[in-house]
Amino acid sequence: MAPEKSSPVTEIPTEELPTSEDEWRVRLNPEEFRVLREAGTERPFTGEYVDTRTPGTYVCRACGAALFESGTKFDSHCGWPSFDEAIPGVIRYIEDRSLGMVRVEVRCAHCDSHLGHRFDGEGYTPKDARYCINSVSMRLIPAG
Numbered sequence: 001m002a003p004e005k006s007s008p009v010t011e012i013p014t015e016e017l018p019t020s021e022d023e024w025r026v027r028l029n030p031e032e033f034r035v036l037r038e039a040g041t042e043r044p045f046t047g048e049y050v051d052t053r054t055p056g057t058y059v060c061r062a063c064g065a066a067l068f069e070s071g072t073k074f075d076s077h078c079g080w081p082s083f084d085e086a087i088p089g090v091i092r093y094i095e096d097r098s099l100g101m102v103r104v105e106v107r108c109a110h111c112d113s114h115l116g117h118r119f120d121g122e123g124y125t126p127k128d129a130r131y132c133i134n135s136v137s138m139r140l141i142p143a144g
């Protein structure tokens with residue numbers, strides 16, 4: 001699938017990206033590959049960052065691009081890490097019509113890996129958005 005044009009990513013990791021799914025398979029463990037490259041979903045309440053409150057920055061586990069700041073994380077009780085705002089320009093949005101629903105899939109704009117979904121209009125926070133993200137799609141870089 002040809003990547004869509006997206007806004008430029010400001011913090012581009014210097015490491016070169018894999019050019020094929022076989023290369024990704026070597027770089028990622030099986031669960032990371034299933035979620036990031038095959039748009040899988042980890043089971044709710046099992047991810048390592050569901051209840052994490054450590055200050056820091058969540059980066060893409062596939063390519064290292066910064067995605068979410070810990071200050072935008074909130075407790076949605078949905079079973080996955082939830083954020084009400086992404087770092088500007090780092091997310092690619094795709095309409096997802098699987099499972100008989102229309103949802104907005106959220107991907108890393110830098111490496112096109114699947115992160116999770118975005119839901120709007122639920123009223124959890126004043127920003128009224130919920131980025132429902134798989135823990136296995138991210139890595140937390142603690143502040144300081």
Ligand SMILES: [Zn+2]
Nearest residue numbers: 060063108111
């Ligand atoms: Zn990425």
